[in-house]
Amino acid sequence: xxxxxxxxxxHPYGVDNLPYGVFSTADRTPRVGVRIGDWVLDAGAxxxxxxxxxxxxxxxxxxxxxxxxxxxxWTAGRAWLVEQLTNEARRxxxxxxxxxxxxxxxxxxxxxxxxxxxxAGEHHATNVGKIFRPDGDALTPNWKHLPIGYxxxxxxxxxxxxxxxxxxxxxxxxxxxxxxxxxxxxxxIEAELGFVVGGATALGEPVGVAEAADHLFGVTLxxxxxxxxxxxxxxxxxxxxxxxxxxxSVSPWVVTLDALEAARVPLPGQDPQPLPYLRxxxxxxxxxxxxxxxxxxxxxxxxxxxxDMYWSPTQMLAHLTVNGASLRNGDLFASGxxxxxxxxxxxxxxxxxxxxxxxxxxxxxxTRGFLEDGDVVTLRAWAPGPGGSRVGLxxxxxxxxxxxxx
Amino acid sequence: xxxxxxxxxxHPYGVDNLPYGVFSTADRTPRVGVRIGDWVLDAGAxxxxxxxxxxxxxxxxxxxxxxxxxxxxWTAGRAWLVEQLTNEARRxxxxxxxxxxxxxxxxxxxxxxxxxxxxAGEHHATNVGKIFRPDGDALTPNWKHLPIGYxxxxxxxxxxxxxxxxxxxxxxxxxxxxxxxxxxxxxxIEAELGFVVGGATALGEPVGVAEAADHLFGVTLxxxxxxxxxxxxxxxxxxxxxxxxxxxSVSPWVVTLDALEAARVPLPGQDPQPLPYLRxxxxxxxxxxxxxxxxxxxxxxxxxxxxDMYWSPTQMLAHLTVNGASLRNGDLFASGxxxxxxxxxxxxxxxxxxxxxxxxxxxxxxTRGFLEDGDVVTLRAWAPGPGGSRVGLxxxxxxxxxxxxx
Numbered sequence: 172x173x174x175x176x177x178x179x180x181x182h183p184y185g186v187d188n189l190p191y192g193v194f195s196t197a198d199r200t201p202r203v204g205v206r207i208g209d210w211v212l213d214a215g216a217x218x219x220x221x222x223x224x225x226x227x228x229x230x231x232x233x234x235x236x237x238x239x240x241x242x243x244x245w246t247a248g249r250a251w252l253v254e255q256l257t258n259e260a261r262r263x264x265x266x267x268x269x270x271x272x273x274x275x276x277x278x279x280x281x282x283x284x285x286x287x288x289x290x291a292g293e294h295h296a297t298n299v300g301k302i303f304r305p306d307g308d309a310l311t312p313n314w315k316h317l318p319i320g321y322x323x324x325x326x327x328x329x330x331x332x333x334x335x336x337x338x339x340x341x342x343x344x345x346x347x348x349x350x351x352x353x354x355x356x357x358x359x360i361e362a363e364l365g366f367v368v369g370g371a372t373a374l375g376e377p378v379g380v381a382e383a384a385d386h387l388f389g390v391t392l393x394x395x396x397x398x399x400x401x402x403x404x405x406x407x408x409x410x411x412x413x414x415x416x417x418x419x420s421v422s423p424w425v426v427t428l429d430a431l432e433a434a435r436v437p438l439p440g441q442d443p444q445p446l447p448y449l450r451x452x453x454x455x456x457x458x459x460x461x462x463x464x465x466x467x468x469x470x471x472x473x474x475x476x477x478x479d480m481y482w483s484p485t486q487m488l489a490h491l492t493v494n495g496a497s498l499r500n501g502d503l504f505a506s507g508x509x510x511x512x513x514x515x516x517x518x519x520x521x522x523x524x525x526x527x528x529x530x531x532x533x534x535x536x537x538t539r540g541f542l543e544d545g546d547v548v549t550l551r552a553w554a555p556g557p558g559g560s561r562v563g564l565x566x567x568x569x570x571x572x573x574x575x576x577x
Numbered sequence: 578x579x580x581x582x583x584x585x586x587x588h589p590y591g592v593d594n595l596p597y598g599v600f601s602t603a604d605r606t607p608r609v610g611v612r613i614g615d616w617v618l619d620a621g622a623x624x625x626x627x628x629x630x631x632x633x634x635x636x637x638x639x640x641x642x643x644x645x646x647x648x649x650x651w652t653a654g655r656a657w658l659v660e661q662l663t664n665e666a667r668r669x670x671x672x673x674x675x676x677x678x679x680x681x682x683x684x685x686x687x688x689x690x691x692x693x694x695x696x697a698g699e700h701h702a703t704n705v706g707k708i709f710r711p712d713g714d715a716l717t718p719n720w721k722h723l724p725i726g727y728x729x730x731x732x733x734x735x736x737x738x739x740x741x742x743x744x745x746x747x748x749x750x751x752x753x754x755x756x757x758x759x760x761x762x763x764x765x766i767e768a769e770l771g772f773v774v775g776g777a778t779a780l781g782e783p784v785g786v787a788e789a790a791d792h793l794f795g796v797t798l799x800x801x802x803x804x805x806x807x808x809x810x811x812x813x814x815x816x817x818x819x820x821x822x823x824x825x826s827v828s829p830w831v832v833t834l835d836a837l838e839a840a841r842v843p844l845p846g847q848d849p850q851p852l853p854y855l856r857x858x859x860x861x862x863x864x865x866x867x868x869x870x871x872x873x874x875x876x877x878x879x880x881x882x883x884x885d886m887y888w889s890p891t892q893m894l895a896h897l898t899v900n901g902a903s904l905r906n907g908d909l910f911a912s913g914x915x916x917x918x919x920x921x922x923x924x925x926x927x928x929x930x931x932x933x934x935x936x937x938x939x940x941x942x943x944t945r946g947f948l949e950d951g952d953v954v955t956l957r958a959w960a961p962g963p964g965g966s967r968v969g970l971x972x973x974x975x976x977x978x979x980x981x982x983x
Binding site: 285311312313317320321323324329336339349350351374375376401405406411416417447448493494575 | 817819
C-alpha cells in the first residue's frame with residue numbers, strides 16, 4: 172500500500188502502522204489522532220466530513236468510546252483510514268486535517284479501567300528468583316502452569332514524558348533490626364508491553380483463548396517503574412504495592428494488533444502443556460517479534476526481545492477472565508519485564524546489574540546500579556511490518572525527579 | 578436532633594445517620610438519594626428547588642461528583658439535609674421528594690476508581706498465617722510496621738444483591754502432582770469495612786495521617802468473596818489475583834465519617850510504635866466501634882467487632898499515598914477481614930471452620946466448611962450514635978450461583 176503523502180515506502184509510521192493516540196493543539200481540544208509519518212490526522216474531524224461512523228467517537232478525549240465499539244468497528248475504522256490515505260482522490264479532503272507532529276501535545280491515550288501486570292517472561296522470573304530467593308527454586312511451582320499476575324494502580328498510569336518523582340517509603344534489609352523511611356535507593360525500570368482492551372464483557376462470562384484477540388485493540392510500550400527496596404520489604408504475603416504504585420508510564424501511540432500481523436511469531440515453547448483453557452492453535456496462541464532498546468541518558472543499556480516471552484497475550488487475557496471477571500473498555504494489562512537468555516536482553520536494572528552488584532557503564536563515563544535523580548530513561552521499539560517494512564512503536568520516556576520532602 | 582418525620586428518636590436511619598446511595602424508581606433515573614427512616618430523599622430534586630449548591634451533583638447517577646467536591650461540601654451538604662429534615666417549616670417542600678424504600682432500586686453508589694484491599698486485622702492475619710504457614714511465624718516480619726495491602730479489581734465491585742457466580746480456576750494441593758481446573762471448592766467470604774475516598778490529590782503529593790480524614794467520605798460494608806483453593810495456588814509470589822477478582826460486594830448505603838463520630842474509639846494498641854509518617858494524635862488515629870453479624874441462610878455464624886482492628890483507616894490512607902500515589906474520587910479501600918480474639922468474632926469461614934476442618938452448624942441442620950451453591954450470605958452492622966442511639970450500616974448480601982459451564 173502506498174500513500175499519497177510524501178513518505179518513504181518503508182517509513183515506520185506508514186499506512187501499515189496507523190497507531191492511535193489522543194492529541195491537542197492550541198486550537199484543537201484533546202481528541203483521537205492517527206499518526207502517519209510525521210503528521211497526526213485529526214481523525215474525528217476528517218471522518219465527520221467523510222461520513223464515517225466512528226467520527227463521533229474519534230472526537231472524544233480518550234480512546235475508550237472507540238474501544239467500546241469492538242473488533243468490527245476497529246477493522247472498519249482501519250479500512251477507512253487506509254482508503255483515505257492511499258486514494259489520491261481523497262487527498263484534498265484529508266490534507267487539511269493533518270497536523271505536524273511537532274505542533275501537537277500528546278495525552279494519555281485512554282482512561283485506564285483496571286490495570287493488571289503479568290510476569291510472563293521466564294528469564295526475568297528466573298533471574299528475580301535467583302536474586303531474591305537464592306536458596307530455593309528460581310521459578311515458583313505455579314509459574315509454568317498459569318500466567319502469574321496482580322492488579323496495579325490504574326490512577327497512576329501516566330503518558331510518556333511525565334516526570335517521575337522518586338518515591339519515599341519503608342525498607343529493611345534482612346540484616347537491619349528495624350525498617351527505616353526515606354527516598355527509595357533502588358529505583359528501577361521494567362521494560363514491558365502493555366495490551367489495551369476493548370469490547371467490554373459481562374460479569375461471569377470468561378473470554379476463551381480463541382476469542383481473546385477480539386478484545387485486544389493494541390499495544391503500548393510500558394515502563395513499570397519499581398522501587399526495589401520498598402518492594403522487597405512489603406511484598407510478602409500479598410504482593411507488590413507501594414514499590415510499584417507511584418507511577419507506570421505508557422507510550423502515547425497505541426499500535427493496533429492489526430498492524431502487528433507480520434510480527435506474530437510462535438511462542439518459544441511451553442512445557443508442560445498448560446491446562447485446556449490456556450491452549451489454542453497457532454492463530455490464537457502467539458508471540459510478537461518486537462525489538463526493544465532501553466536507553467539511559469543516551470546510552471543503550473539493553474536490547475530486550477519480546478519474542479522471548481513465555482505466555483501469549485491471549486493466554487493472559489483468558490486467564491484473567493476464567494474466574495468470570497468482566498472486562499471494561501480501557502482495561503490495560505502488561506506483559507511483565509521482557510528479558511531474554513543473554514545479559515544484554517534483560518529489561519530491568521535489577522537483572523542488568525544483578526541487584527546493583529555489577530554496575531553498568533554509561534557513555535558519559537558514569538556507572539549505574541540503580542537510577543539517580545535526573546536520569547532520563549527511554550524505551551523504544553519496532554516490529555517487522557509487511558514486505559520488510561518496519562512498524563514503529565514510538566517510545567516511552569521519563570525523567571527522575573528528586574524525592575519531595577514534606 | 579428530632580425530625581418532623583414520624584420516626585422513633587433512636588431509629589438507626591434517623592437524622593444522625595443520613596447515608597448516601599444511588600437509587601432509581603419507575604419514573605426517576607438513577608441519582609443520589611439519602612436514607613431517612615424507611616424513605617429515600619431524592620436529594621438532588623429537593624436541593625435544586627431549595628437552592629442548595631450540591632443539587633446538581635446529587636442528580637448524577639453516582640456519588641463521584643459529590644466526592645470530588647471535598648470535605649467542606651460534604652459538611653455543608655449534611656448541614657443542609659439536617660435542616661430540611663428537622664425544621665418543620667421545610668416539611669411541605671421536602672415531603673414530595675421522599676420515596677418509600679420499598680419502591681426504589683439501589684445501584685452501586687459510586688464508580689470505583691482504584692480498589693485496594695488491606696490486611697489490617699491482627700487476629701485474621703495471625704489465623705491465616707497459622708493455617709497456611711504452620712511452620713513459620715504467624716505474622717510476617719513487616720506486618721506490625723506497615724498496613725499491608727494490595728490492589729484488587731475495581732471493575733468487579735458490585736452492589737449488594739448481585740448474584741455471585743462460583744468462579745472456576747486452577748488449584749493444586751501440595752500433595753497433588755499437577756494442578757487441576759474446575760469450580761472452586763473452597764468458596765469463602767471476608768467481612769470487611771470499605772472506605773470511600775474523595776477530594777482527589779495530585780501525583781507525587783502524599784496525604785499525611787492528620788489530613789487523611791478529610792479524604793474519607795464514608796464507609797460501606799464489604800464482602801471480599803474469596804476462592805481459597807484458587808488463591809492458595811496462585812498467590813506466591815505476586816499476591817492474590819483470580820481468587821479474589823471475580824466479585825467484591827458492597828452495601829448500597831455509604832455511611833459518612835461524620836455519622837460515625839460517636840463510634841470513634843482508640844486502637845487496641847500498636848507495639849512497636851510505627852514510623853513517624855504513620856503516627857498521629859487520638860483525633861487522627863482511631864478505630865471504629867462497629868458491630869457486625871455474618872449470616873448464612875438465616876443463621877448468625879459470627880459477630881466480628883471492628884474495634885479489634887490493628888491499623889487506623891487514616892494510617893492506611895497515609896501509607897497508600899506516602900510513595901506519591903495520587904487519590905481519585907471514588908477510590909475504595911477495604912480494611913481486610915475483621916476478626917477478633919474469640920472464635921465467634923472471626924470474619925471468614927477459613928477461620929471459623931479452621932480451613933474446613935471444623936464445620937459450622939446452621940439452624941437448618943446442615944453444616945458448612947465453605948459455601949455451597951444457593952447459600953445466601955449477608956453481612957449487617959451498626960455503630961453507636963449520639964446519646965445512645967444506633968447508626969445503621971444496612972447490609973451487603975449475595976447468593977451463590979453454580980459455576981457456569983462453557
